[in-house]
Amino acid sequence: MISDNKNKLSDRKKLILKAIVDAHIANGDPVGSKLLTRNELISCSSATIRNEMAELESMGYLEQPHTSAGRIPSEAGYRFYVDWLLDRYNLTRAEIDELKNSLQKKQSELDSILQSALAVAAKLTNYTAISVRPKIEKITVSRYELMRLDDYSSMLIMLVGGVVKTKYLRSNTVISSEATHALAMILNMYAVGLTASDFTMPLIMEMEQHMGNYDFLVSPVVKAICMTLSEFDGGDLKIEGVNKLLSYPEFYNLERLREMLMLFEKKDDLLEIFSGKPTEPEKVQVYIGKENLVKVMDNSTLIFKAITNDGKTVGAIGVIGPTRMDYKRVIATIDNVANGVSAALESNNSKKDI
Amino acid sequence: MISDNKNKLSDRKKLILKAIVDAHIANGDPVGSKLLTRNELISCSSATIRNEMAELESMGYLEQPHTSAGRIPSEAGYRFYVDWLLDRYNLTRAEIDELKNSLQKKQSELDSILQSALAVAAKLTNYTAISVRPKIEKITVSRYELMRLDDYSSMLIMLVGGVVKTKYLRSNTVISSEATHALAMILNMYAVGLTASDFTMPLIMEMEQHMGNYDFLVSPVVKAICMTLSEFDGGDLKIEGVNKLLSYPEFYNLERLREMLMLFEKKDDLLEIFSGKPTEPEKVQVYIGKENLVKVMDNSTLIFKAITNDGKTVGAIGVIGPTRMDYKRVIATIDNVANGVSAALESNNSKKDI
DNA sequence: CATTAGCACTCTTGTTGTTCAAGTGCTAAA
DNA sequence: TTTAGCACTTGAACAACAAGAGTGCTAATG
Numbered sequence: 021m022i023s024d025n026k027n028k029l030s031d032r033k034k035l036i037l038k039a040i041v042d043a044h045i046a047n048g049d050p051v052g053s054k055l056l057t058r059n060e061l062i063s064c065s066s067a068t069i070r071n072e073m074a075e076l077e078s079m080g081y082l083e084q085p086h087t088s089a090g091r092i093p094s095e096a097g098y099r100f101y102v103d104w105l106l107d108r109y110n111l112t113r114a115e116i117d118e119l120k121n122s123l124q125k126k127q128s129e130l131d132s133i134l135q136s137a138l139a140v141a142a143k144l145t146n147y148t149a150i151s152v153r154p155k156i157e158k159i160t161v162s163r164y165e166l167m168r169l170d171d172y173s174s175m176l177i178m179l180v181g182g183v184v185k186t187k188y189l190r191s192n193t194v195i196s197s198e199a200t201h202a203l204a205m206i207l208n209m210y211a212v213g214l215t216a217s218d219f220t221m222p223l224i225m226e227m228e229q230h231m232g233n234y235d236f237l238v239s240p241v242v243k244a245i246c247m248t249l250s251e252f253d254g255g256d257l258k259i260e261g262v263n264k265l266l267s268y269p270e271f272y273n274l275e276r277l278r279e280m281l282m283l284f285e286k287k288d289d290l291l292e293i294f295s296g297k298p299t300e301p302e303k304v305q306v307y308i309g310k311e312n313l314v315k316v317m318d319n320s321t322l323i324f325k326a327i328t329n330d331g332k333t334v335g336a337i338g339v340i341g342p343t344r345m346d347y348k349r350v351i352a353t354i355d356n357v358a359n360g361v362s363a364a365l366e367s368n369n370s371k372k373d374i
Numbered sequence: 375m376i377s378d379n380k381n382k383l384s385d386r387k388k389l390i391l392k393a394i395v396d397a398h399i400a401n402g403d404p405v406g407s408k409l410l411t412r413n414e415l416i417s418c419s420s421a422t423i424r425n426e427m428a429e430l431e432s433m434g435y436l437e438q439p440h441t442s443a444g445r446i447p448s449e450a451g452y453r454f455y456v457d458w459l460l461d462r463y464n465l466t467r468a469e470i471d472e473l474k475n476s477l478q479k480k481q482s483e484l485d486s487i488l489q490s491a492l493a494v495a496a497k498l499t500n501y502t503a504i505s506v507r508p509k510i511e512k513i514t515v516s517r518y519e520l521m522r523l524d525d526y527s528s529m530l531i532m533l534v535g536g537v538v539k540t541k542y543l544r545s546n547t548v549i550s551s552e553a554t555h556a557l558a559m560i561l562n563m564y565a566v567g568l569t570a571s572d573f574t575m576p577l578i579m580e581m582e583q584h585m586g587n588y589d590f591l592v593s594p595v596v597k598a599i600c601m602t603l604s605e606f607d608g609g610d611l612k613i614e615g616v617n618k619l620l621s622y623p624e625f626y627n628l629e630r631l632r633e634m635l636m637l638f639e640k641k642d643d644l645l646e647i648f649s650g651k652p653t654e655p656e657k658v659q660v661y662i663g664k665e666n667l668v669k670v671m672d673n674s675t676l677i678f679k680a681i682t683n684d685g686k687t688v689g690a691i692g693v694i695g696p697t698r699m700d701y702k703r704v705i706a707t708i709d710n711v712a713n714g715v716s717a718a719l720e721s722n723n724s725k726k727d728i
Numbered sequence: 729c730a731t732t733a734g735c736a737c738t739c740t741t742g743t744t745g746t747t748c749a750a751g752t753g754c755t756a757a758a
Numbered sequence: 759t760t761t762a763g764c765a766c767t768t769g770a771a772c773a774a775c776a777a778g779a780g781t782g783c784t785a786a787t788g
Binding site: 045116118140281352364 | 665
């Protein structure tokens with residue numbers, strides 16, 4: 021019986037088990053009897069706790085890695101914890117919003133091709149592959165719609181560069197449908213054809229004036245617009261095959277590996293490297309070690325090539341790896357992949373023309 | 375002057391430098407004078423090589439990690455190697471084919487949503503996120519086109535489940551355009567509405583008979599068709615945020631990390647785990663440690679939830695991490711993400727209905 | 729009878745010292 | 759100019775050892 025299972029443990033044992041699992045989840049270290057005495061819910065001495073822990077161990081809920089370490093939960097311990105001791109957790113608003121927004125996002129044609137190209141580049145070269153779409157200047161919204169979902173939330177729909185972008189909005193107060201309409205009108209009146217930096221304070225104040233009682237809506241919406249614009253033209257960076265790093269003894273070193281992953285996580289530096297260089301677009305670029313100017317890449321080589329469409333550079337694709345890299349294979353591969361992506365884009369163009 | 379640079383080194387120095395770089399690229403170890411004497415192009419003793427190496431080092435092309443190790447190329451050494459000593463490498467046919475095929479691939483609606491959902495799941499939970507589309511039975515091609523590109527290559531275009539799939543084909547002999555046409559006709563005659571397992575040997579032989587002199591074309595094309603079908607319905611598995619593993623001391627162990635990455639690489643096992651379980655689709659599933667049956671995951675926890683569309687399970691999304699996992703947060707997050715994806719799919723349905 | 733204090737015991741971790749193998753630099757001879 | 763030989767340097771691997779942390783057990787206490 022399930023309820024049998026639940027009541028197998030005394031309340032104090034449950035408390036101690038829960039405390040141990042919680043502490044272990046938080047720290048990762050085995051937890052000893054002394055540590056638990058600090059827990060306010062547990063009001064007995066370390067010796068008592070030790071006795072209880074010994075019993076929990078013999079029941080199979082705890083184990084000790086070695087004699088002189090603390091206890092860690094066994095799998096059965098985790099199972100009991102998950103089934104009976106778990107608190108409920110509710111996502112924060114910020115988390116929910118992030119979730120909703122990301123599910124709205126649509127990939128562009130180029131993004132989709134880059135994704136495939138990256139996967140094949142990583143596979144063929146056996147190095148971590150990276151692609152970027154550089155910043156596009158002067159991206160603007162050509163039309164706004166505002167869709168009211170309920171009293172507290174709406175969807176901002178923008179036509180930007182021929183593509184529909186949506187942004188989920190939420191307020192703490194009730195927004196009437198009149199307010200929604202008014203805001204949409206104001207946006208189409210004032211904010212069409214503007215780049216992110218065109219949204220100046222005077223402009224925002226003028227919009228607020230026109231909104232009357234609903235002036236407080238303007239600034240968060242403008243923020244959302246600017247975020248969308250910057251996310252759209254703020255060059256996107258994709259990475260594939262981080263695990264390839266592990267294949268090389270150069271990165272078989274956790275400190276180094278972690279630094280590299282931090283670099284991938286942050287993306288800014290890489291974006292700059294790929295975008296900023298005065299590249300000859302028709303050639304594969306090779307940057308070795310300190311030529312990369314970013315400290316973390318002191319011992320790494322970056323090999324990439326620009327992707328062109330209609331004669332213009334629209335991105336770049338390449339790999340990153342140890343300076344000890346199989347240059348001749350990688351250079352040839354990246355050359356071909358970049359050309360392939362460019363060709364795929366061109367063929368799309370011609371399809372559109374017909 | 376560039377040519378100056380090229381001739382800064384004597385031919386023997388170039389030979390030795392190239393040999394050192396090649397050897398170091400291959401092994402990763404510092405290379406000593408003795409090893410180089412085995413190179414057939416170098417016909418002098420280790421002592422001579424040592425002298426040359428000492429000179430190359432003083433010129434800045436080599437360095438030694440410590441006195442008693444061999445030499446490794448410096449950045450300048452790599453630079454010289456890349457600029458002047460590199461052999462040309464041509465991609466193999468297999469590599470070129472793989473490249474072309476992967477650039478043709480189109481993502482489905484579900485794939486695109488899953489991609490976004492994965493990214494946000496990995497970010498919110500801070501664990502590695504995984505999604506699967508399970509096998510779809512009975513997927514068939516409803517129409518074939520064959521586009522001749524040149525004497526040796528064609529594009530096989532298939533309409534499968536309402537989606538266009540293409541496959542790049544190449545032969546060693548010249549294929550006339552008549553042959554291409556005949557093949558396309560035969561395919562549409564015999565091979566429409568068949569699943570991969572419907573392609574039996576007798577059928578293939580019958581098709582070959584109708585192809586006359588071009589019978590040798592049938593079997594490779596059928597292979598390509600079957601590959602496409604299996605790739606289409608063979609459940610797809612995506613992974614995001616492998617680097618998150620590094621955040622946890624449990625994986626701060628290169629052996630463990632590598633095993634996990636191998637698991638991600640192979641995908642088969644994971645696919646089975648996600649797909650095979652008799653899940654209650656409305657609940658978040660938690661598998662702890664050995665409950666996972668796959669050896670590598672002995673110390674890991676898998677948390678996932680099914681994604682439904684129109685009442686049917688169309689996939690699953692979840693995370694994998696150490697058994698010491700922040701269960702309450704992860705369970706809540708996965709619950710929300712999976713629901714979000716399901717909802718996004720449903721809303722697409724209703725759009726289509728209108 | 730449950731709880732607690734105290735102490736001896738166990739086991740890991742980090743440090744130190746030593747040996748071993750690898751590869752160099754230099755000198756003298758060919 | 760090239761080669762052989764030898765002394766020297768240095769990191770990696772391994773064993774010995776001290777320190778620290780946490781337990782289990784026993785005896786005392788409310």
